Amino acid sequence: MSGTEDAPGAPGIAPTWTSSAKDLVTTAVEGAGRLWATVGFGIVNEVYWPSTGQPQIRDLGFIIGFDDGSWVEVKRARRYVLSTPRPYIPLPQIVYEGPGYRLVLEIVPDPQRDVLLIAWRLEARGRLYALLAPHLGLSGLDNTAWVEGPELLARKGDRNLCLLAEPAFSRGSAGYVGFSDGWQDFARHGRMTWAYARAEQGNVALMGELAGSAGVLALGFADSTEGARLLARSSLCSGFPAAREAFEQSWGIWGRGLELRNSRPDLARMAQLSAMVLKVHEDRTYPGAVVASLSIPWGNTTNDPGGYHLVWTRDAVEAGLGFLAVGHTRDALRMLDYLLATQEPDGHWAQNRFPDGRPYWNGVQLDETGFPILLATKLLEGRLIERTPAIEAMVRGAAAFIARNGPLSPQDRWEESAGISPFTLGIEVAALVAAADFAEADEDAYLLSLADYWNERIEAWTFVEAGGPLGEPGDGGYYVRLAPEARDGALEMPIEVRNRVGLTVKAAAMIGLDFLYLARLGLRRADDPRMRSSLAVAERVLKVTTPCGPAFHRYNLDGYGEHEDGSAFDGTGIGRAWPLLTGERGHFELMAGGDPTPWLEAMACMTGPGGLMPEQVWDAAPIPERFLYPGKPTGSAMPLVWAHAEFLKLLTASERGAPHERLEAVRARYDGRIPSASTWHWRRTAPFTRLPPRRELLIEAPVPFVLHLGFDGWQRIEDRPSTPLPFGLHGIRFGRDELAGHTSLEFTFFDPASGQWSNEDHRLALDA
Template identity: 35%
Template sequence: MRRRLLSALAGLFIMIAPPALGDTGTPPGAPGVNPGYPPADKQGFGTARPAGSPVWFTLGRGGLTETFHPDLSTPAARRLDFVVTDGETFVQRVSDVPVRTDQDRLSYRRIARGRGWTATITYITDPARPSVMVSFELRSHRPLHSYVLHEPTLSAKGADDQGKSVGDALVATDGSAASALLAQPPFSATSSGYLGTSDGWTDLSRHRALTSRYPQAGPGNLGQTGQLTVDGVRDRNVVVVLGYGENEQSAIATARASAQQRFHDVRRAYVQGWEEYLRGLKTPASAQRAVYDSSLLVLAASEDKHNRGAFIASPSEPWAFGTNPELSPTPGPYHLVWPRDLYQVATALIAAGDRDAANRAVDHLIGVQQPDGHFPQNNTVSGRPYWTSIQLDESALPIVLAWHLDRRDEKTISMVRRAADFIVGYEQDGFSAPWSQQERWENQSGYSPGTIAATIAGLVCAADMIERSGDAATAQRYRSIADDWAARVESWTVTSNGPHSAQPYYLRLTKDGRPNEGTAYNPGDNYPGTVDQRTQVDPSFLELVRLGVKSPQDATIRNTVAVVDRVLGEITPTGQFWHRFTNDGYGERADGGPWDIGGERTYGRLWPIFAGERGEYELLAGKPHTAKSRLRAIAATANDGMMLPEQVWDHQAPPGERPGTPTTSATPLVWTHAQYIRLAWSIDAGKPVEQPAVVADRYLNSGGTGG
């Protein structure tokens, strides 16, 4: 009885509105500036395990950045930040001061230190509902003032949001979704204005106090502000809740239901949910436990909760994808599902023991397969295609994944047959498969050894599955085509007169299947001129070895390893890493500024995933100790929040940056986390767990003839 009474009193307490503040009129500056999305180098990514909590958050270098609701393809906020001021001499956001981050099962505790104050901030989501919950503790030697800032972008857009104060809550709506921000104890003042003119941060940065308290604003790009009761001396603790719903009433109800819970109890349930997930899986002996566990949780958190099996590439928007509305008018492409990345995730989950999730990934792929049999270049978590170029490896790898899972159901066999038929029948621009409209890095057409390796593996796996379903004739047709491509891959992609070696080596790709011709093309991503295709190399040729088409002892493979190390490899304080390909421009400018399409020249940096792929190759080459060093190198790129990046700085890093540390690229990149998991299990197994035995048996164990 006493517990129910206290709960009822707590609910009554938070329903009490703050004192009337007075209407200060209509805020100026509509519709407000669109600042784009925050930088992509996240220090954290979190969500509760249960599907009943369809909300996710990211943490930037300072405060909370994007939230996602109701799915992982839909950002719902740009940022949620805290402000501390003495009202006279300084005003500081948490995102502007040094912050240390600790992670515990995707719960994050951050310690921020400003001018005479220390804030301890803990971030979780409510496992029972779509609410982000933040515990804010402020300590100082004298009373200060504190505020919370919120920038909504409901339904992935900010320009159409309406905001207002409803009692003690700050509500935002856009006609199809809503958010409600409140605090326990309640806000002492609230305001909704337009970013850059009448929002709370503009007011606070100018006056060190909230001088304008606008009751409503919109439609436009909004900044909402709540004044907190904590002063760092007498009152030190507050819980801020950001709840979501389909409309104003449901969002407020969600936020209030979360606020009625003790934060400690909710956090315990949040952590226990992920602990239970990890207890059901295996742990490799070779991995660093903290990095491994974090990687598994990042993979699991990257699966959408309404669209099971849909794992996004990254909960971030690097560079121009987050700031250039012409390039990216709606959020993407990292908030999307890519068949290639999904294959990486699913094979890692298979290795870790989560076959159910990998099977859900296959089910998602079956659902998005196009009528002609190919898979979209990428799609939203709900299955809508986003970019539409044809990449043959993205049609082949789903077949290999289904083979790994030994799927024999009718829907899967149909998917495999349709995908294989698309691959063997593909023609475009006067070329036929295995020529692809785009290769692995998505900005060039041609014959790519990496893509050809995937198509060979896909056809051999398809043949095995189709034959077991009773169709031996079609199976033999797939095998014959795969054998032909395996025999011809060098004639399409190996040069014997290129500038990097007197011995033959694999190229990134050839535009025309004539590797000894100096065919010129522009590699894209702001490169200022054209290149001779014989000068362009790429670590992706190792797909031929990892997927079982070529021996690691093959002379051309070994020579290309040496060429790639000279041309693309760099040794950094954290380990050896590689560029994607010669003259790659997908990265920052020389001064560290962001990549944008068609702008100043930019430079692709080093990719940790290649350390993982090299490690898998080295296991096959009989170098397990070297493979272990690759695993350590990937782990060394993790930031404070245990997030692994897309890229790390090379030796041309701008001032203040250290080679081998994360750039401002997509972080976490789910592929990097998947590669870490898969290499760890491959080291334990003594060989790549991804390699389909049916392919290796055909091209290696049979003497390489395909017999």
Template identity: 40%
Template sequence: MRTGRRRRVGRGGRVVGLVAAALAGITAAAGAPPAVAAGEAPGAPGISAAWTTGAKNGVGTSTTTDSKVWHTLGQGVLNEVYYPQLDVPNVQDMQYVVSDGENFTELERDATEQRIELPDSRSLRYRQINTDADGRYRITKTYVTDPQRSVLMVRTRFEVLRGGPLQLYALYNPSLNGSGMGDTGATSQGSLVASDGEVSSALASSVGFDAATSGYSGTSSDGYQDLSADHRLDREYTEAADPGNLVQTARIPVEKDTTFTLTLGFGPDRSAAKAATTAALDRTYEAARAEYDSGWHDYLSSLRETPESVTSRGLTTQYNVAAMTLKSQEDKTRRGAFVASTSIPWGGAKNADECCTPGYHLVWSRDLYHTATAALALGDRAAADRALDYLLNVQWNEDGSFPQNTWLDGEPHWQSLQLDEVAYPIVLAHELGRTGDAEWAKLKKSADFIVENGPSTPQERWEEEGGYSPSTIAAEIAGLVTAADMARQHGDEQSAQRYLDTADEWQRKVDDWTFTTSGPHGDGAYYQRIDDDGNPNNGNELCLNNGGGCHDERAIIDAGFLDLVRLGVKPADAPAVRDSLAETDAQLRVRTPNGPGWYRYNHDGYGEKAGGDPYAGEGVGRLWPLLTGERGEYELAAGGSASKHLETMARMANEGHLIPEQVWDRESGNGFVFGEGTGSATPLAWSMSQFIQLARNMDAGENVETPDVVAERYAR
């Protein structure tokens, strides 16, 4: 390992500097007028802070637990960075600014044509290539996290394609410790440091900075505002001491073709963050990248052989990325805590002034069940075990219930109750064979809770309505039947019989509660999304809790009844199931250029507004790729083919191979492409899990996550 030296690479890769010289201080760049040294930055606290789009096309972290930093990419730049846990975002964005010092200053996010690629299809290492729309320069950035420490390393090549000389600035917008309005910052021995409470960051470069400043966003001390005024950095503020919306700007010495490493490190204080960045630079990007790639190679090699359904369709990279992305969504301190997504849906429209905007960096037991079953399908039994441990040791409540969702430490965030989320941990434990005394002591209470509180649920799987839901009832029945099997293993025949009697009754009555014969669609006979009182023919009013309006409950359809088949509660050819498919497709299916997609339900309001503006309490629900996968599982259960469903999910992934929560549902426009991701959440762990499950099921010829004891009782 090299120490004491750092490469400063100019044209042709020539070494032109030393580590000590690069970091010793700020020196004037050739051709750039020196900025006036100043003291404390004015303008605190600056303008309000926000997050960034939920549409990520790259995510990354090392496979080690020593590096507690995760990064996300979108719009050609770095977006949120999470540290020291996956529920603590610390960065709004970081990007480069290019100027000629006289006539133009522009953000690479806004001024370039962008693409992203995986240089190695077996490593979660992304490269962004941003080319100036006017053909003057190109910026190529490759991202890794140092496996040995909490440092993000951005290997950057800056090429002047026409004209010049040009100046390059790093523009860093921290939102430390989960909020954007409490940060302070300063220049410190060639680095830019910032802090908010127990989180600090340090920004450094392998070629040093020849100017650096800290200021407040949107004010005269904001380096980008300063540059935009006259294309020169006129003031260098050495400190932004008052808490506010901090922005830090640094000029990087570049020539016609320069390669360097930008490092962003984190720690509990500024000294620790600086020490981490210095150690990472001393180690070199090449060494970190080799270890980073090796970790991902080893992980993929530890999994089961890639399914034939994947390899025969040329989808191996998509499958590998799905597997790696799921692993990347696990916290490294709270093991087994897999978040729903490292994203904040429509984050650019969400105020970040105060901690803590929830986004999807929370844990839902339902999403965790899907991630764990996908891990089992991959052959990562250890991950599934950790997920169950987290469910039982962190999220489980003394009464047997599970919260709607939690922060990683188990503190509930949204305070409702969803009974399918109480049932799924029982199903998972049974699938894992985790039926010992310790597990059963808790899961028995969960089964009792379902008996005493079901089948009607305060909220179903879309988290908005209460009542009798086919999908929730399917999960409850599966939970009770698997709990009965556990009870018998423990010699508790009385509880086993109670659970089976309840499950049998609910299985007999689910159609009476949720299958209307007087609906306004098709022949009038189909499963409703949900019924308020178990009488599906009385036409009570259902007001959708996301701005979707009020409707006759018989008019609202979703495909949740397919869970009755997936969980073994009904056979695929059950009359009520078959009778519901035509109405479901007529109301919910859209044939996109990438293949068929389905809405969650008709009149859904959870999506961009009609004109494409971000969702803010009302909008137009879009298509969910995971529902294409669920329909594929139904086709398998019915003896058909799921090929087009798997291929559609892959085509709906973005160029970074990340499968979104929602895709655009109509002709391209308003900045969106028909059949491709929106600004909601990408990647969604549930979507990635569904792709993996469907691929494995296609090879098996059946849905392997269907609990055998349930299917044997009802479906076979």
């Protein structure tokens, strides 16, 4: 079947992954199988095993070699139609048709084994050839491929694969990508002429010639060559029909449990598909781990082992809330269990992590600390779970972390800048209110006091009054995308714009849609004049009109997206429009008394050929040679779990008349009204220079301190030691009576541990 000669051209060209433009994602919904596959450009590309965090191949495609010496690679021809039995059953049939050929594929992950099965049928005067690009061990580097009888095999460390065929391959070859692989053979000779036995330690590929006009491929994975071979053989022995039946039956049972109320048929289909996408992204080796996307943004330009097949706490909770919206409580509960198990000892969650719990990036985003509190509270308010010691400990730990470290977040929700965004601050406030019900003695009053204060200060920290850099005559001001600090004048401070080399702008010159979540959480009313004026500015600055409808940029000057010529994001670029933001805008429309249906329709339109929703859509003139069309997916992540969850939540919110995220605890405390906090919390990370009348003052710090203070221009000087506060904080409280009659408070700090005085004096004006 193969020769004995080793392939030339080691180690091959520099490896990359494949395009993130997926047509479908699939996995078995139950059983022992631990394999996830994606389909893009009509072929299988990344296959993930043994968890959603570990892609093991670049792609598995096909060439048709005709008897007249011509040939076609079906991926490049792009003449195919993909269908599934139901929107919620990811069992694809792909039909390719072109001059002189018709190829039909059915793709099924074996529910009982770590094997991907592909049934094929070819109508053509020629033969079918399978091309496989192993990327074992999260990389295309240092893979070894070989042909052994009728078997195509590859290995890297303890990651092994075996590709078998029934009928068996009649020939096979191993080679180095770009030099001696099967595609190069056809490109140079118009047919399969090479039969190399082995390609060691490089970016390798395998080709197998299929016999007959129909058959089945089995791609097995294991921690040994023997194990991969055994699993692939077992699947072939069990047969494709048995795997297909078990796969379809289990998905059918799951999908029929979706609860959709009076939805339009087309929107209901999109909801069913969206729920399926969320479910596919859940790991079974590590139940409850939901990765952000089974894709690698602009993957055909990078060998990055991370991609989006990682668990972001924010995206996982969005998925959990999406499952709750359509009645799949058990799926949401597994996500909560996963979050309980992955919380860091200090109460926060790592920026993202592999499904097995290992952190990948270690940034801190306070919205990701607050979101699990919201999920647990939502489940409890709906009486879907009982309070447990584990849940109580999680909520108290997360609330303590927010209380100690807020209101500034080291990263915003776009993972780019430190500071205060209306989105993150809103999540912090809602989480503190929800957590108060879990607090121990004296903690609940502190949490509610802090929440009231931060809520009252949202505008002081993040709102630009009329006349700001983005305003026009008649505007009433706007919420900024991000304030770098929580202090007076911070909106005039510069922010470095990520992905735009050397660009800095004033905080007041950037806007995003982050403020819309304030209404969604119940902290502000949708008819608040500041919300309405902010929306007017945001729509003028961020909205783009596509053939699918309106879409929005994350913020002005965003650099995360393709370049102007459509070339891939490479650390710089131009931010494109995000469908999930269309969903956020639709939620606001609902809360303002409008009809969210047009926003749902726009989201459903901004999809790929299989209905998957991307991270970004193209918002410029079409560039056909790069497959970029207005309103359609770019090379960013697709599908994006967050976007599909947003669609589900908007659809169910439109049916029920209220956002799914809104908690009863938050509604009862604020109901959209700005509170007048009884206590203002002064911190060196969030100082203020004027205290309104009839407020108490709490000066606090994360460590014990002595306050050297005086009133009315350093009169009545004294040293006052701090006392312990909840959550490891320390502070000194000034009551209303003590502050009454004074015009100012002056103070500085002494650190008993180091014996050092602060080199800065502070003055606080006291309003009568």
